[in-house]
Amino acid sequence: MHFADSGVWGVRLPSMEAGGPYEISASSSMKNLTVDIKIESVLFGDVWLCSGQSNMEFSVEWMFNGSQEVRGASSYPTIRFIEIMQSRSHVPLKEPLIRQEWSSPDSDKLKEFSGICWAFGRRLQERLHIPIGLIGAYYGNSPIKAWSSSEVMDDCRDHTGNTDWNYGLGGAKGDRTVLWNAMIAALLPLEIKGVLWYQGESDANVNFVGFLCMFPAMIKSWRTHFRRPNLPFGFVQLACRDDEPGIATPEIRWHQTADLGVVPNELLPNTFMAVALDLSDPGAPLGQHHPRHKEEIAERLFFGALNVAYNIATPFQGPSPASVRSSNGRATITFINGPIILRSNLSSAFDVCCRGGATAGTNFRWEDCPEWKPVTIISTTDVDLTLDTSVCRQFTLQFIRYAWQTTPCPYLQCALYGADTALPAGPFVAPVTN
Numbered sequence: 001m002h003f004a005d006s007g008v009w010g011v012r013l014p015s016m017e018a019g020g021p022y023e024i025s026a027s028s029s030m031k032n033l034t035v036d037i038k039i040e041s042v043l044f045g046d047v048w049l050c051s052g053q054s055n056m057e058f059s060v061e062w063m064f065n066g067s068q069e070v071r072g073a074s075s076y077p078t079i080r081f082i083e084i085m086q087s088r089s090h091v092p093l094k095e096p097l098i099r100q101e102w103s104s105p106d107s108d109k110l111k112e113f114s115g116i117c118w119a120f121g122r123r124l125q126e127r128l129h130i131p132i133g134l135i136g137a138y139y140g141n142s143p144i145k146a147w148s149s150s151e152v153m154d155d156c157r158d159h160t161g162n163t164d165w166n167y168g169l170g171g172a173k174g175d176r177t178v179l180w181n182a183m184i185a186a187l188l189p190l191e192i193k194g195v196l197w198y199q200g201e202s203d204a205n206v207n208f209v210g211f212l213c214m215f216p217a218m219i220k221s222w223r224t225h226f227r228r229p230n231l232p233f234g235f236v237q238l239a240c241r242d243d244e245p246g247i248a249t250p251e252i253r254w255h256q257t258a259d260l261g262v263v264p265n266e267l268l269p270n271t272f273m274a275v276a277l278d279l280s281d282p283g284a285p286l287g288q289h290h291p292r293h294k295e296e297i298a299e300r301l302f303f304g305a306l307n308v309a310y311n312i313a314t315p316f317q318g319p320s321p322a323s324v325r326s327s328n329g330r331a332t333i334t335f336i337n338g339p340i341i342l343r344s345n346l347s348s349a350f351d352v353c354c355r356g357g358a359t360a361g362t363n364f365r366w367e368d369c370p371e372w373k374p375v376t377i378i379s380t381t382d383v384d385l386t387l388d389t390s391v392c393r394q395f396t397l398q399f400i401r402y403a404w405q406t407t408p409c410p411y412l413q414c415a416l417y418g419a420d421t422a423l424p425a426g427p428f429v430a431p432v433t434n
Contacts, residue, residue: 019131063294083100084135096137148217156213201252276291338382
């Protein structure tokens, strides 16, 4: 038991074997007053925090297969969920505001809860056979700075490339730290197994340069505050959206991986990612950037969690490039996490950057390329893919990009997938060895 200066006390229970239900009793006596408290139907298991903006908020009843999830909810009595009230604060709160108290799933309560969070938790419970707790803390149209602690903002101020700190829906919600203070800080005493995160659309509109610093810094900060330096952190790489001028969705997808294309990596350790660029939903009632394909996203996150959080070996990454070499008007990309399969030969899947003269060389950045030219696929093997890059003519092939559009393909019809896993390759930009 420990006491805070404010008079708030807490008890940290020893580690318990997963299971239940149990009853917890507490008694307090002072002078002639005795207070007894009993908490019934307590489960011991793993708790996951699901956070972000509107795609994490996207409810079970709105997702494809949602009605089936709702009908079957009562079959999972060892899953419990709670939803934090959407709120803002300029100071960290000690107690969270609750919209939906801890509940067992039923058709009425579950339908408004996060679809991804529920579908992920259900898969975990089915595989692990332990109680699963799910915390929903999300706020639509929120930028990453609202979910970041003050130290993240200070550390990344020089990296943002944007001094406008008031983007977002407007008003207080777009202010720095206000959602961290109101919806996350009060949860810090909890012991959580991991985090699921789906956010970035708001930053694609304005602050995609600063996202490169803020996303890894936010993850590190959350881990520090939750006292877990290796806290498993899973996230969704942004899905498709309606093509709009000025929207930097491909850049945000790249920055979500710390510009390395695949996670976990040295800058984002103990993370896992669900690629979602092949989940196009042009008929989505809330816009294509709110796809209803949440089951697929939850399953891809589930595969990552098994590996990163539970050390259960399961393929969870799509193909990613290991090297690119060029010769005689052709470029060959060698992939890891194969074997690969070509599901479609989209003419827009790959494009190249060619440079000549004094501007060609190792100091040239892909961000500075003035023109990207589409190229076609010539052939594939289990690990290699060869492109016709003759469009460069006398110039030097510098970089190759893949799936660099806001909506790169129809549903499940991007070019590259794992032949054995059906997991899509994420977008990438790779330098070429000539």
